Amino acid sequence: RDTARQFGRLLPKALYDTAARAEEYARGILAGGGTMFEELGFHYVGPIDGHNLDHLLPVLKNVRDAPDGPVLVHVVTQKGKGYAPAEAAADRGHAVVKFDVVSGKQTKAKPNAPAYTRVFGESLIKAADIDDKVVAITAAMPSGTGVDLFAKVHPERTFDVGIAEQHAVTFAGGLATEGFRPFCAIYSTFLQRGYDQLVHDVALQNLPVRFALDRAGLVGADGATHAGAFDLAYLCCLPNMTVMAASDEAELVHMVATAHAHDAGPIAFRYPRGEGVGVELPERGEVLAIGKGRVIRRPEGARVALLSLGTRLAEAQKAAERLEASGIAVTVADARFAKPLDEALILDLAASHEVLVTLEEGSVGGFGAMVLHL
Numbered sequence: 001r002d003t004a005r006q007f008g009r010l011l012p013k014a015l016y017d018t019a020a021r022a023e024e025y026a027r028g029i030l031a032g033g034g035t036m037f038e039e040l041g042f043h044y045v046g047p048i049d050g051h052n053l054d055h056l057l058p059v060l061k062n063v064r065d066a067p068d069g070p071v072l073v074h075v076v077t078q079k080g081k082g083y084a085p086a087e088a089a090a091d092r093g094h095a096v097v098k099f100d101v102v103s104g105k106q107t108k109a110k111p112n113a114p115a116y117t118r119v120f121g122e123s124l125i126k127a128a129d130i131d132d133k134v135v136a137i138t139a140a141m142p143s144g145t146g147v148d149l150f151a152k153v154h155p156e157r158t159f160d161v162g163i164a165e166q167h168a169v170t171f172a173g174g175l176a177t178e179g180f181r182p183f184c185a186i187y188s189t190f191l192q193r194g195y196d197q198l199v200h201d202v203a204l205q206n207l208p209v210r211f212a213l214d215r216a217g218l219v220g221a222d223g224a225t226h227a228g229a230f231d232l233a234y235l236c237c238l239p240n241m242t243v244m245a246a247s248d249e250a251e252l253v254h255m256v257a258t259a260h261a262h263d264a265g266p267i268a269f270r271y272p273r274g275e276g277v278g279v280e281l282p283e284r285g286e287v288l289a290i291g292k293g294r295v296i297r298r299p300e301g302a303r304v305a306l307l308s309l310g311t312r313l314a315e316a317q318k319a320a321e322r323l324e325a326s327g328i329a330v331t332v333a334d335a336r337f338a339k340p341l342d343e344a345l346i347l348d349l350a351a352s353h354e355v356l357v358t359l360e361e362g363s364v365g366g367f368g369a370m371v372l373h374l
Helices: 002-008 013-031 034-039 053-064 116-130 147-153 165-177 188-203 231-236 249-261 313-325 343-352 367-372
Strands: 043-049 071-076 134-138 158-160 181-187 210-214 242-245 267-270 294-297 304-308 330-334 337-339 355-359
Touching: 034 043, 043 053, 053 071, 116 134, 116 147, 116 210, 116 249, 134 147, 134 165, 147 158, 165 181, 165 188, 181 188, 188 210, 188 231, 210 249, 231 242, 231 267, 231 337, 231 367, 242 249, 249 267, 294 313, 304 313, 304 343, 313 330, 313 355, 330 343, 337 367, 343 355, 355 367
Parallel strands: 043 071, 134 158, 134 181, 181 210, 210 267, 242 267, 304 330, 304 355
Antiparallel strands: 242 337, 294 330
């Protein structure tokens, strides 16, 4: 093809342009979506069977040696091709531990407490059972967010928009304008992709969209790209936004109920990957007072106050116990809300203690910065 192009450039411009248009027309008929990429300036090659190395490797070698311009190679593959357990599980098998090769079953330790994701999914089902306006939205992550549990009970109110967080956010906003109560369940790190829509289509419009932010904070095995380190910083600066963080799985149940009842504007609640801490779960969540935290312990004569947001609360309590063993009395409080802050609680802690320490799982500019600006 390169030789033909070089020869074509020797032709008069009118003939060359006609030949180029004819080639583009033919490629559009034969290759389907190739024309779109050609219009963007790419040399489109494909579609190619990605499982046929005899076809794929020569194409990649030719592309490697292509002298000019960007190239897009359209390779068609099937996830897990040739391995029945993987072929049968479209949304699984991409983050595995040791598994049985014959059956495909993974060896996982028995959990000590329910996962936060499951707690969210089951709590959302209960909300939908009593309110036919509750709907769930996911961006190609039904099992990763617990929306798959919801879909089994309320399939007609479940929407998987594919890998399109931007659309998920705007779609949720549209549903909110029509009186629905949408829960947009997205990994914290992936909501970043829909930030423009979050700002313009939800926050500025003050629409009551509920954002369930899974994988908030450190995520361990999921890796740095999945760490939800920035949501507190990028949500708290938005107008009309309410931001909560669950300190344990029982608090998550309450926050789902709170989000369900909150029709005054957008609200988000964040929770981590993995198991809860093992607390008893309430049958139904209580609607929390917006912007109000709680004091977990406040011994007489406490000089240090630990103000935790989210699941670092358990570590704060352990730290308080160790300090108490050394003769230092410590107050521990759960902020619950990053926005609006419980100003009365925070100012009281600051005034009545020598030291006030904030704890969170997030980047600079998050909860600690919000407290500092009081």
